[in-house]
Amino acid sequence: MKISYLLSTITAISYVLASPQEAPITSDLHKLEKRYQKVRVAKSTTTTTSEETPKPWIRTIYSSVVEIVTPTVIQSVTFSAKPPLETDYPQPWVSLNKQGQPKTIIPEIKNGLTKKPSPSYSTYFQTPTTVTYSYEDLKAHNMDPSAYHEEVEFIDEDKTYVSLNPIIRCTPDRYFMKNLARDVSSAPFCTPHENVELRMGEIYFITWYTKFFDDEVKKVKLHFSYIKEDLKRKGMKKREVESAFFTTEWIDNINGLYPLDIQEDWLLDEFYQSVSVSIQPDNVSDDDFNLLQDSTVFKILRRSKVGKKTKEEKALEDEGITDDSAYYVVMSIPTVVAFSALGMYFFLWLTRKDRDVSSIRAKVWKSQHKILGKFKPKGNNRKYSELPQFDNKGKKQ
Known part of the structure; x- marks a missing residue:
């Protein structure tokens, strides 16, 4: 009896071990959801953290034109x-700061709203x-059959190629005001801003x-x-411009950007x-083009710079003074005062004998040696004998 019970128990255990068990659906779905979120969020077509350039890919444009697109990393x-x-x-x-340096912006969805x-x-x-x-064309119920209706519609641009640019585009609402009075628009430029510093070794x-x-x-x-x-012209922003030291090749205007790499020379x-x-x-021909028209001014610097700017240096820059001539002026002020x-x-010392200051000395001496009880004569003062006299009883004599 015990042997038959033992055999039946072993058979039941073997059947359980041999039978296929279903995996816990909830756990696997939870893991899959986490993995999907990571893969989905990690997708990005704008920036890359490695120097490896993505491989070319194929697309069809204008319904029937096939082209090979080669990505570029800058x-x-x-x-x-x-x-x-x-x-x-x-x-x-990708956003740009005042210097024109890129920064990747990752949108976030919270409570159904995109930040x-x-x-x-x-x-x-x-x-x-x-x-x-x-x-x-319209079949409008309130339109006369012989009438025509005109309406201004905005036709969107061809986004075949501009859609491949992840950097924020320049628009008039992103213009900045330049000059000391901040009264001139930076059109057509959005970056870089006026008087910003661009350092060698970076791309702007x-x-x-x-x-x-x-x-x-x-x-x-x-x-x-x-x-x-x-120094005399800085406050008035009068400038002298010679011929351009660097000119780019003809580039597509539709892109609206140019990567600037500062050269040491x-x-x-x-x-x-x-x-x-x-x-x-x-x-516009070269002869008719003005180098100062609709231009923006900035500074190019070497990469290394010792120390941070002091408050005095920032104040000088706000006044439009940036070169060493300002320090020469500051150093000359004590010298002028000393001379x-x-x-x-x-x-x-040379005119000491030609000056008569005796009256001044006497006046000062008198002001320092006053006599107490001394009264100045006045017209209403009378002699002592002219005053009324009284006897011992208080009667007027």
Whole structure:
């Protein structure tokens, strides 16, 4: 009896071990959900942290044109990257600071709202077009059959190639005010801002509003020129510009940006140089182009710099004084005061015998040696004998 019970127990255990068991669905789904979230969030088509360039990819444009797209990495920003398969989640984008350095912005969805979303450009890159409708086109119930209706519609631009640029685009609402009075717009430039410092060894993006020029403009050139400013002219912002020391090739205006890599020979063996950048459209000839027109000014510096700026240096920069001439002026002030004091001393010493200060000395001596009880004579004072007399009884004599 015991043997049969033992055999039945072993058989039951063997059956349980041999039978396939279903995996815990809840646990596996939880792990899969976590993994999906990590993979989904990690997708980015804008930036890369490695120096490895993504591989080329194929796409079809204009319904039937097949092209091979080759990504490019500049300052950790990937241009022409392959779009992700998942498009329902906000994609990262790249912002620029005042110097034109990139920073990746990752949107966040909290409580159904998107924080730090990709920038919207309103109608800045749309073309207003007047469309005329007839009665046959609209069939409006309140329209006369012989009438026509005109309406201005904004036609969106061709985003075939601009969509491959992850960097925020320049628009008029991102212009800054320049000059000491901050009364001149920076158009067409958004970055870099005026008088910022760009250091050698870094790459900065110069951006401009592409619609600033006529629609016929397809190519532009950037001109970089040295700015000469002396101390007398700094406050008035009068500048002298020679010919450009560097000019780019003709580049596509539609991109609206240019990566600037400062070269050492641009500094001319100095620690810094003031530089002006201007943009020339292809519908303006070299002879008619003005290097100072619609330009913005900034400084290029060597990479290393000792110490931080003091409050005095920042105050001088706010006044438009940036070179060593300001220190020469500050150092000359005590010298001028010392020479003035020394000259006054010698003048007084040489003219010591020609001055009569006795009256001044007497007046000072009298003011320091006053006699108490001394009254000045006055017209209403009378002699003692003229005063009324009284006897011992108080009667007037």
